[in-house]
Amino acid sequence: MNGQLTNVGQPLFVWETPDGYPDKVEYWAGNVMPRWTFGSTLAAQASGEIIIDIALFQKGGNADATVATIDQRLFGGEMDATLRAALTAYLKAGTYNATRIRETLALAFSANTFQWY
Amino acid sequence: MAAVAAYHPAWLPKVVLAETYASTRDVMLSVFMRGGADGLSLCVPFADPDYYLSRSTIAVPRPDAATGTANKGIALDNFFAFPQALAALVPAYTAKDLLVVHATGQLNNSRSHFDAQRYLEVGKPNDPALVTGWLGRHLASSPPVRSTAPLRALGIASGLQKTLVGGPKTLPIANPANFALGGSATTVDARLAFLQSDYAGASQPIQANALDAINTVALLKQINISQYKPANGAVYPASGFGNALKAVAALVKADVGIEAAQVDVGGWDTHSAQDPLAGSMYRTMLDFGNALGAFYADVLQGASPAAVTAVAVSEFGRNVRENGSKGTDHGRGTAMFAMGKNIAGGRVMVNGWPGLAKPNLDSGQDLKVTIDYRDVLSEIVQNRLGNTNLAYVFPGWTATMRGATR
Numbered sequence: 450m451n452g453q454l455t456n457v458g459q460p461l462f463v464w465e466t467p468d469g470y471p472d473k474v475e476y477w478a479g480n481v482m483p484r485w486t487f488g489s490t491l492a493a494q495a496s497g498e499i500i501i502d503i504a505l506f507q508k509g510g511n512a513d514a515t516v517a518t519i520d521q522r523l524f525g526g527e528m529d530a531t532l533r534a535a536l537t538a539y540l541k542a543g544t545y546n547a548t549r550i551r552e553t554l555a556l557a558f559s560a561n562t563f564q565w566y
Numbered sequence: 567m568a569a570v571a572a573y574h575p576a577w578l579p580k581v582v583l584a585e586t587y588a589s590t591r592d593v594m595l596s597v598f599m600r601g602g603a604d605g606l607s608l609c610v611p612f613a614d615p616d617y618y619l620s621r622s623t624i625a626v627p628r629p630d631a632a633t634g635t636a637n638k639g640i641a642l643d644n645f646f647a648f649p650q651a652l653a654a655l656v657p658a659y660t661a662k663d664l665l666v667v668h669a670t671g672q673l674n675n676s677r678s679h680f681d682a683q684r685y686l687e688v689g690k691p692n693d694p695a696l697v698t699g700w701l702g703r704h705l706a707s708s709p710p711v712r713s714t715a716p717l718r719a720l721g722i723a724s725g726l727q728k729t730l731v732g733g734p735k736t737l738p739i740a741n742p743a744n745f746a747l748g749g750s751a752t753t754v755d756a757r758l759a760f761l762q763s764d765y766a767g768a769s770q771p772i773q774a775n776a777l778d779a780i781n782t783v784a785l786l787k788q789i790n791i792s793q794y795k796p797a798n799g800a801v802y803p804a805s806g807f808g809n810a811l812k813a814v815a816a817l818v819k820a821d822v823g824i825e826a827a828q829v830d831v832g833g834w835d836t837h838s839a840q841d842p843l844a845g846s847m848y849r850t851m852l853d854f855g856n857a858l859g860a861f862y863a864d865v866l867q868g869a870s871p872a873a874v875t876a877v878a879v880s881e882f883g884r885n886v887r888e889n890g891s892k893g894t895d896h897g898r899g900t901a902m903f904a905m906g907k908n909i910a911g912g913r914v915m916v917n918g919w920p921g922l923a924k925p926n927l928d929s930g931q932d933l934k935v936t937i938d939y940r941d942v943l944s945e946i947v948q949n950r951l952g953n954t955n956l957a958y959v960f961p962g963w964t965a966t967m968r969g970a971t972r
Contacts, residue, residue, distance in 0.1 A: 458723075458724025458725050458738070458740065459724070465600065465601070465679070465832065465835075466679045466680035466683070467680070468680045470725075471725065473697070474771070474772075475697060475726060475731045475732075475771070476725040476726055477725055477726075478726070478772050478775050479721075479725075479726050479736070479737040479738045479775045479778075479779070480724060480725060480726075480738055481765070481772070481775055481776045481779050482739075482745060482746070482747065482783070483724065483740070485747055485748075485761060486746075486747055486748035487748075489747065489748040489749035489757075490748055490749075531767070532764065535760060535763065539756065539757075539760055542756065543753070548750070552750070552753055552757065555749065555757075556757060556760050556764075559761060559764075560761075560764050561764050561765050561767060561768040561772065561776075565768065565769070565772060
């Protein structure tokens with residue numbers, strides 16, 4: 450886990466000065482790519498210490514149902530329509546399988562409205 | 567899909583690591599030595615008798631010392647010497663491309679790391695409203711070298727260092743050799759397109775940063791830093807600092823409009839067991855000197871040196887007298903470095919060396935600050951970076967030009 454934290458720029462206990470990791474937008478605002486990659490890594494976890502059970506998102510058997518589940522589980526039902534349409538479009542653009550679903554989940558993790566609530 | 571084309575822009579030139587670099591403005595390599603670097607070990611005032619009186623165990627022997635010859639200093643002139651750890655910087659010094667400025671630092675006397683670092687990075691002490699950095703403000707007040715560059719500056723760190731805050735088209739990129747979206751290579755373009763579209767609705771500065779990041783992925787992939795071969799036999803140490811400087815060298819030679827890089831190097835807070843001859847500070851200085859020496863050989867030597875100016879600063883120096891733990895505590899005056907073909911180097915710049923005798927020390931314990939670091943940086947910003955908006959870059963400071971550039 451510390452490896453993942455390091456990748457997104459917050460390795461445990463490494464900040465040198467006593468003020469801790471900054472909580473200022475100008476420090477973190479450029480850090481988008483590592484966070485998107487983390488979303489991708491997290492969603493791909495199928496074994497080991499962290500498992501994302503993709504079966505949950507496969508219930509319903511189609512793209513709309515999957516995105517609705519993502520909305521429910523991640524966004525508390527508050528996902529906006531643009532994002533819902535974009536995620537659905539992405540999922541439909543490929544074969545409906547576990548890999549594609551995991552990628553859609555990763556994109557949901559990475560989405561602006563999820564990360565910067 | 568139009569969005570897909572947007573981040574493989576047609577303008578992107580076929581990048582060849584050029585032997586020549588043509589631009590009217592230098593690239594700025596700004597290095598922060600975090601922790602309060604001991605200037606008296608970096609540039610040893612061996613001719614000042616109080617140096618040896620104050621440091622019974624951690625002094626660097628004189629260049630003309632007969633005993634302990636393996637560790638003796640390397641004379642820079644008849645007063646100052648480099649420690650052996652900085653031997654890799656001697657070629658740049660001898661070529662008059664490396665300037666050491668001594669008894670320099672901040673006029674504000676904070677001994678707090680985070681306050682002193684912040685004051686130096688934002689370019690002004692004691693102003694909580696000032697959140698932008700001096701280098702960020704320089705970038706904000708000068709036109710891009712290349713109007714189409716997706717990236718003008720980068721901090722080699724996970725989060726943007728204060729020095730660069732405020733710079734347009736400026737991102738933190740912890741590892742420029744591997745800046746990409748993870749996951750499957752077959753879907754990466756489609757996923758980037760998704761994110762570009764999604765973040766078009768984000769608030770600033772995230773929106774701009776996201777677009778810059780996506781555009782930079784293509785740029786860095788083409789430059790292919792992991793395959794970069796340094797010139798002139800330069801060998802960078804395999805350390806974080808060495809890798810960072812190697813990446814900067816690759817970006818400079820790729821000539822894609824990068825104008826500044828901020829790199830941090832730590833390990834300077836030597837409160838105990840400082841040992842500049844064989845221990846902790848020796849290792850820190852060795853890495854520092856070897857990396858900068860490699861950068862010099864790679865980028866600034868040969869028939870077509872690049873237009874780069876490097877500076878290295880630290881938030882404060884350290885006490886003249888060693889403490890009970892064979893280290894030194896937070897001080898005031900220290901040394902800073904400037905390097906480049908247009909730096910008036912080959913000397914140690916002082917403004918009347920205050921001396922290390924106790925009556926001449928700040929608070930009876932520290933080397934006085936006789937040159938504000940902003941004087942040197944202002945001169946570089948004006949003469950090497952082509953920016954005369956000094957009052958904006960260093961608000962509240964009127965610089966004295968001291969001849970650091972030529």
